[in-house]
Amino acid sequence: MLDNNAATSSIATDGIQLYQKHSSGRIWRYTGPPCSGASCPGWQLLDNNPASIAIYADGGQLYQMHNSGRVWRSTGATCSGASCPGWQMVDNNPATGRVAAGGGRLYQLHTLRAPMTRARVCFECK
Numbered sequence: 001m002l003d004n005n006a007a008t009s010s011i012a013t014d015g016i017q018l019y020q021k022h023s024s025g026r027i028w029r030y031t032g033p034p035c036s037g038a039s040c041p042g043w044q045l046l047d048n049n050p051a052s053i054a055i056y057a058d059g060g061q062l063y064q065m066h067n068s069g070r071v072w073r074s075t076g077a078t079c080s081g082a083s084c085p086g087w088q089m090v091d092n093n094p095a096t097g098r099v100a101a102g103g104g105r106l107y108q109l110h111t112l113r114a115p116m117t118r119a120r121v122c123f124e125c126k
Contacts, residue, residue, distance in 0.1 A: 002030060003035065003040045007022040007026075010054065014060055017060075027048075027055055027064060046084065046086060047074075048079060051066040056100065058106075061101070061106075063099065070096075071096060071108065074086055
């Protein structure tokens, strides 16, 4: 077992690294150690932003989308206390409705619909 946290809302992998996003918006990277009993120490915190609604990974890159439509790329830096400086904005278009990563590229679809929310993303994935 790699984790036993009920807050996990999504996972993503680029084929090398494994990532998870919690319903709180926190994003974690798996570092290798499996769980031991109730302790699962193999995760590093990459972000703690409640605006995060989805994660995507491909080609050695991790991306996240915020409820504002902004898309961010991880630099790989972990959080230090409440500071999580390891993100670079790659787009800030509020019309962003969907994002996908594949073939080492990032794709996005613009929409004129209501802004995305965590609940709506999860509902549509079921």
